[in-house]
Amino acid sequence: MLAIKKDACLALGDSIILQAIPELDHYYAFDTISGDQFQINHTAYWVLEAIQDGIDFQNLLTKFASAFDLNENEGKGDLMEVLNFALDNKIIKEGKP
Amino acid sequence: MLGEPNLEEEFYFQWHLTERCNKVCKHCYQHGNPSDELPLTDLIKITDNMEEALLKWDKKGTISLTGGEPFLRRDDLHALMNRFDDSLHILYYDILTNGSLISQDEASALAAHKKLRRIQVSLEGAMAETNDTVRGNGSFEDTFTAIRHLRKEALAVSVMTTLTRSNMHEIPALVDLLGNEGVATFALERLIPEGTGANLTHDMLSPEELKQLYENVYQMAMNQPPVRILLYRPLFAMLAPDDPTVGALCSAGNNALTIMPDGTVYPCRRLPIPIGNVLSDGLFKIWYGSEVLWRIRNPENLNDKCRSCNLLTQCRGCRAMAYFTTGNYMAEDPQCWQ
Numbered sequence: 001m002l003a004i005k006k007d008a009c010l011a012l013g014d015s016i017i018l019q020a021i022p023e024l025d026h027y028y029a030f031d032t033i034s035g036d037q038f039q040i041n042h043t044a045y046w047v048l049e050a051i052q053d054g055i056d057f058q059n060l061l062t063k064f065a066s067a068f069d070l071n072e073n074e075g076k077g078d079l080m081e082v083l084n085f086a087l088d089n090k091i092i093k094e095g096k097p
Numbered sequence: 098m099l100g101e102p103n104l105e106e107e108f109y110f111q112w113h114l115t116e117r118c119n120k121v122c123k124h125c126y127q128h129g130n131p132s133d134e135l136p137l138t139d140l141i142k143i144t145d146n147m148e149e150a151l152l153k154w155d156k157k158g159t160i161s162l163t164g165g166e167p168f169l170r171r172d173d174l175h176a177l178m179n180r181f182d183d184s185l186h187i188l189y190y191d192i193l194t195n196g197s198l199i200s201q202d203e204a205s206a207l208a209a210h211k212k213l214r215r216i217q218v219s220l221e222g223a224m225a226e227t228n229d230t231v232r233g234n235g236s237f238e239d240t241f242t243a244i245r246h247l248r249k250e251a252l253a254v255s256v257m258t259t260l261t262r263s264n265m266h267e268i269p270a271l272v273d274l275l276g277n278e279g280v281a282t283f284a285l286e287r288l289i290p291e292g293t294g295a296n297l298t299h300d301m302l303s304p305e306e307l308k309q310l311y312e313n314v315y316q317m318a319m320n321q322p323p324v325r326i327l328l329y330r331p332l333f334a335m336l337a338p339d340d341p342t343v344g345a346l347c348s349a350g351n352n353a354l355t356i357m358p359d360g361t362v363y364p365c366r367r368l369p370i371p372i373g374n375v376l377s378d379g380l381f382k383i384w385y386g387s388e389v390l391w392r393i394r395n396p397e398n399l400n401d402k403c404r405s406c407n408l409l410t411q412c413r414g415c416r417a418m419a420y421f422t423t424g425n426y427m428a429e430d431p432q433c434w435q
Contacts, residue, residue: 017386023397030385035153037385 004083008057009095016091018048029091038089043068047082051092107188108156109353110147111366114140114174115165116358120195122232124221124259124294126367127165133359135376137173143356143375144180150380151186156352158186161217163193165358168203178210189214191255196243197236204243208250215281216247217255223270227263241278248279255282256324261300265310269317276323284327285314287432289367291421298422304434311336315343334411335435344408349416350393354384364390367417368426392427401429 004010012018015033020026027045029038040048046067050060065075086092116132118125135143151158160181167174174192181187189212196218199207207213218240221228225237247254256275258264268285275283287307290298302310315336318326334344349364356362360376362383363369372390373383384390392398393416396409403414414430422431 019385019391021391021395021397023395028385030381032379032382032385035150035381037153 004057004080004087004094006058010051010055010057010060010083010092011095012048012052013090013093018045018052020045029086031090036089038091043078044082044085047079048086048091051086106157107159107352108151108154109348110158110160111193111353111355112143112160112162113164113355113357113366114162114167114170114177117169118165118195119169119197120166120233120236122195122219122293124231124261124288124297124300126289126292126294128292132357134170135358135360137176139360139376140173140177141180143360144177144184146375146380148184148186150384153381156186157188158184159188160190161193162190166198167192167194168198171198171203175206175210178213182210182212184212187212191215191217193217193257194243195219195232195236196240199243199246201246201249204246204250204252207247208252213252215253215255217257217284218243219257219259220271220275221258221261222264223267223274227267230263231259244278244280253281254279255284256280257284257286259286259288260302260307260310261288261297262302262306263300265302265306268310268314272317272322272324272326280324282325282327285330287415287418289415289417289421291367291369291417295421302432304432307332307432308434331412331415331430332433334408335433338408338411344411346411347393347413347416350390354380364393365417367415368420370420370426389426398427399429400425400427402433402435403427403429406433406435 015031017030017032019028019030027040027042029040029048047064061076061079064079065072070078115134116127116130118129121129147158162174181190191214194216220240221231228237244254258271272283288294288297288301290301311333314326318328328343329345331347337343349368354362355366356375360374361371362373362375364372370389372387396413399413406412414433416426418430418432419428420426
């Protein structure tokens with residue numbers, strides 16, 4: 001598991017775009033350079049969209065737990081699962097705070 | 098024989114190498130205006146990009162090379178076909194042409210290409226007068242001359258007809274004629290009032306006329322005529338919803354793109370809304386990022402009859418027909434009879 005500092009600043013990869021057809025419960029992240037495509041669930045999409053909007057890690061954790069009605073520990077576990085998948089696949093990157 | 102991929106495996110490119118044409122057909126979806134043309138080196142770069150995308154998407158590429166009149170760029174056309182022949186990701190390609198530049202020598206040169214599946218020419222009726230009123234004097238005979246040259250080389254020929262009030266009654270006779278000439282397949286397209294044909298709305302079929310014609314065509318197809326009638330177009334699904342060979346979803350946004358002579362990309366040639374340029378943007382950015390494509394992909398964005406249709410997974414109408422009759426490409430297909 002990758003370590004993410006509490007003050008980490010996360011960002012979408014430079015060539016990543018997000019797309020959704022909510023009515024069909026279809027959510028995607030695409031890499032427009034490599035062509036990689038990821039079909040993701042609504043929770044992962046929510047996280048990536050928040051990162052796209054420039055949220056910092058601490059705020060993301062708080063809002064994530066609130067949005068999905070989780071306590072902080074549950075929220076952190078679920079959130080880290082999404083973030084590690086996204087980091088592993090270069091959908092997001094850690095930037096400078 | 099070149100195998101047909103199923104829709105899940107296929108990605109289709111319609112590639113217009115030039116806008117120049119040696120004919121001025123009255124119903125053409127193009128304006129006939131001059132356009133920048135890419136040199137062969139750029140055409141090869143685009144092919145490289147296509148192959149990269151096909152590999153990533155695990156798709157087999159099928160391509161129609163066309164124009165304008167593609168044989169006006171004969172040398173580039175053959176060079177591109179040579180490139181396709183060596184491709185691991187392109188399954189086959191067709192040429193869509195008016196046939197007027199296909200001599201016996203040209204047919205012989207075409208026969209050397211191993212992935213050339215079919216050459217498609219167009220006819221507008223079973224009688225020379227009907228055809229030549231639209232395509233110009235002598236074009237009926239010229240087209241049959243081309244068909245015979247191609248057949249002499251054992252090349253597969255397809256004929257496409259644009260359906261109008263002027264030719265709808267000649268379709269059965271045309272099917273017989275094509276069968277006698279050894280034509281392999283017959284495709285029918287609806288007249289869309291765009292390009293040079295924008296003012297031909299009076300010649301478009303009403304929904305009832307189209308229904309009658311499609312029912313007749315379907316019956317002819319079921320009787321297994323010598324020429325195979327292609328039924329995979331929107332609206333045909335209403336005739337036989339349980340038959341997967343009848344009807345098809347519009348390919349725009351689904352598994353197809355059109356590339357224009359300057360590299361501009363459209364969702365479909367009949368839906369000429371620019372969604373990027375293949376050289377400057379690349380196929381991944383266009384396919385993943387185009388708002389137009391994403392709007393088309395979501396059936397919830399369809400309007401009226403199309404939105405509530407029970408054949409939503411099989412038809413969705415023609416977006417280009419909706420666009421050129423209402424200005425809204427998500428409007429209902431105005432020729433649907435349901």
